[in-house]
Amino acid sequence: MIMGLFNDWVVVVLMMIGLYIIIAHGNLIKKIVGLTIFQTSVFIFYISMAKIDGGTAPILVDGVTQYSNPLPHVLILTAIVVGIATTAVALALIVRIKEAYGTIEEEEIQEQDSQHKDSHKLNIHNSSEINRDKKEC
Amino acid sequence: MLVHLPVLQVIVPLMAAPLCLILKRVQLVWLFTLLVSGIAFLISVLLLQQVMSSGTIIYELGGWEAPWGIEYRIDKLNAFLLLIITGISTVVLFAAQTSIEKEISQDKHTVFYVLYLLSLTGMLGIVATGDAFNVFVFLEISSLSAYALIALGKDRRALWAAYQYLIMGTIGATFILIGIGLMYQMTGTLNMEDLSQRLPEVAQTRTVFTAYAFVIVGICLKLAMFPLHLWLPNAYAYAPSIVTAFFAATATKVAIYLLIRFTFSVFGLSFSFTTLPLQIIFMALGMLGIFVASTTAIYQTNVKHLFAYSSIAQIGYMIVGFSISSVAGLTATLLHLFNHALMKSALFLALGAVMYRIGSVQLSQFQGLGRQMPLTMAAIVIGGLSLIGVPLTVGFVSKWYLLMALIENGWWPLAVLVLLGSLLAIVYVWRIVEMAYFKPSLATHANVKEAPISFLIPIWILVFANIYFGIDTRLGVQVAQAASESLFAVSVSDITIIEDSL
Amino acid sequence: MKRGELIESLINIVLLSLLVGIAIAIVCMKDLFAVVMLAGIYGLISASFFVVMDAVDVAFTEASVGAGISTLLMLVVITMTGRTEHPTRHKPLLAIFVVVVTGGLLIYGTFDMPYLGAIDAPIHTHVAPRYINESMQEVGVPNxxxxxxxxxxxxxxxxxxxxxxxxxxxxxxxxxxxxxxxxxxxxxxxxxxxxxxxxxxxxxxxxxxxxxxxxxxxxxxxxxxxxxxxxxxxxxxxxxxxxxxxxxxxxxxxxxxxxxxxxxxxxxxxxxxxxxxxxxxxxxxxxxxxxxxxxxxxxxxxxxxxxxxxxxxxxxxxxxxxxxxxxxxxxxxxxxxxxxxxxxxxxxxxx
CATH class of the missing domain: 1.20.58 (Methane Monooxygenase Hydroxylase; Chain G, domain 1)
Structure with missing residues (x-):
């Protein structure tokens, strides 16, 4: 039983490390790294389930009858792409947050927001606006 | 061509998105987007007609039959959802060009429409598909575009809200992915129909229980169900007005749909509600959601925030209806889903108009607007009345059905609580009315005029819909009832299968 | 055959343990540059793991994405945002609670799972056999x-x-x-x-x-x-x-x-x-x-x-x-x- 479920347990451990980083760490980039670990552990879970004893990679060859299950592979190919897509958008957001707040630490951002909460003035961050400010400076 | 309607429903907006990028000219792109959304709406009307008259439509993508290929399965429930999504999307788009001119810088306009269409595609794809993994793929399309759309908001807090939404949304989606993986592991299939037949055999395993928990928690994150709602208020408040109007009316509805689909169609009623104490959990969380969110709404100084919290409260009503797990309860949920889409899109569009004219939606800035923007403010008042559930508005219809469903089960105390929740809605709507009509105008707003016609038309279309469907309840009730009855019929047949196997 | 399987499961254990080690190192590191490089290595090792599990296509993709593109993007971003993480002030009690509950639920769920490589697991008997046996006639592609x-x-x-x-x-x-x-x-x-x-x-x-x-x-x-x-x-x-x-x-x-x-x-x-x-x-x-x-x-x-x-x-x-x-x-x-x-x-x- 230990060997049979070993992969699944490791997956759970990895998943929880990822989730812990996402929730407990305040640095936005670190959170994204945590998210990557979290997602990758799900990939490992799917791929482990596709494995079959005595099987080979699912590419048809003469004389082989036992192949690992191709379907989870297909699903995870898609999931990997989804993962990188999310990472790219998240990183783009981080770059913009750094520009607008001057920090990428969760606590400092929330501090700044709570100070500005009651002001009616917009915290404008568009690039065109930045240019305009620059001229005034 | 009629046979291909299910796939065209998703493909038309999907293919239109890259086309927009090629068109480039902003005015043209807007008209094109509007046209595409209109076509999608027509398709959904045809689909609903077809489903109501001749039953579930199955469309095999790639010509491969169901468990091996992906199928689209349109029944009454998702045909109804498709209609809501495409309808709201089309109406909201009327005002889009005027609104984004003030809120989004010129060079981002084309990109805005591309993302809007992608988001629409994602939601339609989630609703139309009959394949569990396909749900995940389209969920990500709609979410990714949603993050970017929210980040287009002018306020820098939009970026932070989008980031938080991204983290929560991705955790939610990954949870759903884990759940789907566990289900797949136990049954060997991804097709929802096939799953529903193969799950009862393994229903007693711990793995399936875990799978259900993960799918549900994942969906509830997307749904912003109390207490997982923390990402929603800021995301709605700082997104561009058009985006808020569109998402408030559709995004959470899609999540509700998924909740219903997985609970009733995939896992089956007997598993979801008999073996697990879900009824109590959902009922409690729904009720808590109504009260906590409504109370928080009362103390908001930003009107967009106020209505965002009100949305979370309305989700609470839907969850309560869902947790009754009777035909009447589900009918109430579906009705409220439809009605809430009408109210919130009208309200948020009206807020968009206010934003357009005075550049802010702080409650204090609403002083005297009742005289300066009479039509817009009247729309907010009617939308607010509908939110409270005053007779002759749609809000009344769904609350009425919810009360009936509760009383049918003899749950009087809960019915009273639902009524009390509505009282809270009176308070927060009154705060706006008081500001707009009983306070003198601000000196800085001396030149504020009524919203432009491109806003007023869609707003009042939605307001009239609010009143029309409040008086002539046939369409909504008929479809909602048929949908929930068919869901229960499926679930009941599930039970007989289990009994047979025993 | 028996020996081959033993070696395979040994490699399996080593790779997975490496992954856990790297993940823990990522938690502790404050230097984001190191974190990102470790994340890249993490991607590469999981790609190797996918090869052991016979998922060659996935391994290929994970190597190019997990170890390649995503590391590159993160490095670019770090040059714009600074490379040290500030220590958090509050205690991560909520995080530990969520992690323990979710992890506990998942471990609970694993006990009824089919074992690794089991031939009679449902996923090997339903749906997939058609892909393996018929795809050559139906689609005509060896992969x-x-x-x-x-x-x-x-x-x-x-x-x-x-x-x-x-x-x-x-x-x-x-x-x-x-x-x-x-x-x-x-x-x-x-x-x-x-x-x-x-x-x-x-x-x-x-x-x-x-x-x-x-x-x-x-x-x-x-x-x-x-x-x-x-x-x-x-x-x-x-x-x-x-x-x-x-x-x-x-x-x-x-x-x-x-x-x-x-x-x-x-x-x-x-x-x-x-x-x-x-x-x-x-x-x-x-x-x-x-x-x-x-x-x-x-x-x-x-x-x-x-x-x-x-x-x-x-x-x-x-x-x-x-x-x-x-x-x-x-x-x-x-x-x-x-x-x-x-x-x-x-x-x-x-x-």
Whole structure:
């Protein structure tokens, strides 16, 4: 039983490390790294389930009858792409947050927001606006 | 061509998105987007007609039959959802060009429409598909575009809200992915129909229980169900007005749909509600959601925030209806889903108009607007009345059905609580009315005029819909009832299968 | 046979333990540069693990994405945001609670799972056997993964392409900068002076770039027979371009690669993929039914798969290029307005 479920347990451990980083760490980039670990552990879970004893990679060859299950592979190919897509958008957001707040630490951002909460003035961050400010400076 | 309607429903907006990028000219792109959304709406009307008259439509993508290929399965429930999504999307788009001119810088306009269409595609794809993994793929399309759309908001807090939404949304989606993986592991299939037949055999395993928990928690994150709602208020408040109007009316509805689909169609009623104490959990969380969110709404100084919290409260009503797990309860949920889409899109569009004219939606800035923007403010008042559930508005219809469903089960105390929740809605709507009509105008707003016609038309279309469907309840009730009855019929047949196997 | 299995499970244990070790190291590290490099190694090791698990296509993709593109993007971002993580002040009690509950639930769930490699697991007896036994007759492609992703589940793959397209547009929406003509000349001079220092690197990689592109084409066409396909090919092709940008500077690369054109190619890829579906629709089949594309169903399947893989390749390559150009372009933009952003952050801290 230990060997049979070993992969699944490791997956759970990895998943929880990822989730812990996402929730407990305040640095936005670190959170994204945590998210990557979290997602990758799900990939490992799917791929482990596709494995079959005595099987080979699912590419048809003469004389082989036992192949690992191709379907989870297909699903995870898609999931990997989804993962990188999310990472790219998240990183783009981080770059913009750094520009607008001057920090990428969760606590400092929330501090700044709570100070500005009651002001009616917009915290404008568009690039065109930045240019305009620059001229005034 | 009629046979291909299910796939065209998703493909038309999907293919239109890259086309927009090629068109480039902003005015043209807007008209094109509007046209595409209109076509999608027509398709959904045809689909609903077809489903109501001749039953579930199955469309095999790639010509491969169901468990091996992906199928689209349109029944009454998702045909109804498709209609809501495409309808709201089309109406909201009327005002889009005027609104984004003030809120989004010129060079981002084309990109805005591309993302809007992608988001629409994602939601339609989630609703139309009959394949569990396909749900995940389209969920990500709609979410990714949603993050970017929210980040287009002018306020820098939009970026932070989008980031938080991204983290929560991705955790939610990954949870759903884990759940789907566990289900797949136990049954060997991804097709929802096939799953529903193969799950009862393994229903007693711990793995399936875990799978259900993960799918549900994942969906509830997307749904912003109390207490997982923390990402929603800021995301709605700082997104561009058009985006808020569109998402408030559709995004959470899609999540509700998924909740219903997985609970009733995939896992089956007997598993979801008999073996697990879900009824109590959902009922409690729904009720808590109504009260906590409504109370928080009362103390908001930003009107967009106020209505965002009100949305979370309305989700609470839907969850309560869902947790009754009777035909009447589900009918109430579906009705409220439809009605809430009408109210919130009208309200948020009206807020968009206010934003357009005075550049802010702080409650204090609403002083005297009742005289300066009479039509817009009247729309907010009617939308607010509908939110409270005053007779002759749609809000009344769904609350009425919810009360009936509760009383049918003899749950009087809960019915009273639902009524009390509505009282809270009176308070927060009154705060706006008081500001707009009983306070003198601000000196800085001396030149504020009524919203432009491109806003007023869609707003009042939605307001009239609010009143029309409040008086002539046939369409909504008929479809909602048929949908929930068919869901229960499926679930009941599930039970007989289990009994047979025993 | 027995010995082979033993070695395999030993490798399995070693790789997984390495992954856990790296993950824990990531939790503890405060230097983001180290964290990102570790994340890259994490991706590479999980790719090796996928090879052990016989998932060669997945391994290929994970290596190019997890260890390649995502590490690269994170490094670019770190140069813009600073490389140290601040310590958090509050105690992570909530995090520990959530993690323990979720983890406990998952461990609970594992006890009824089929064991690793079990032949009679439900997933090996339902649905999948048809792919393994019939796909040669039905689709005619030796790589079953390609057969499933490009034909049986072509719609999922279409969704995947749209996801990546969405990401490209999302990054464009967030980071694109309106550029003025006169800015280029200034940057040109900076770049020229800088690159004289990297003469050897430039010449060596100049020679490598054509081979990388050639390899991309090989992967593109070889997807039917071995691991590979449009997605991997697209990433490899994009990496050739990215290498070029790294060595010759952004403004030189902008002259070679027209940004508008790249966006059009990204859109074109999605449209092309969709049009394959529309053509089968017009030929009387269902959406993505390749059998009707040609008089012979197998030939139709081959044609369909070939065409959609091209659509995938185009979109993936151009989106990767869009993403990289926009990140790098934003950095350039920040450098130009450098003082200003510093001012904003100072002002914020002052308040």
């Amino acid at each position: 079953i993964v390609t057969a499933v992703l490009a034909s049986y589940r072509a719609f999922d793959t279409f969704g995947e392409v749209v996801v990546i397209f969405t990401a490209g547009i999302g990054v464009l929406a967030l980071l694109s900068v309106v550029r003025r003509r006169d800015e280029d000349s200034v940057i040109d001079s900076i770049n020229d002076s800088m690159h004289e220092q990297h003469l050897i690197l430039r010449i060596v990689s100049k020679m490598m770039i054509p081979f990388i592109m050639l390899f991309a084409l090989y992967v593109q066409f070889h997807g039917d027979y071995g691991p590979g396909g449009g997605f991997q090919a697209g990433v490899i092709f994009a990496s050739a371009i990215i290498l070029y940008v790294l060595l010759f500077g952004l403004s030189t690369a902008r002259k070679v690669i027209n940004q508008t054109l790249i966006q059009l190619i990204a859109a074109f890829g999605v449209l092309f993929y969709g049009c394959v579906g529309l053509v089968s629709l017009l030929n009387g089949g269902n959406f993505f039914d390749y059998n009707v594309l040609s008089s012979d169903p197998i030939a139709g399947q081959h044609l369909g798969i070939l065409l959609i893989e091209w659509g995938v390749g185009c979109t993936v390559a151009s989106v990767m290029i869009i993403i990289f150009f926009n990140f790098a372009g934003r950095k350039e933009f920040q450098q130009r307005n450098g003082n200003l952003i510093d001012n904003i952050s100072k002002k914020n801290k002052g308040i």
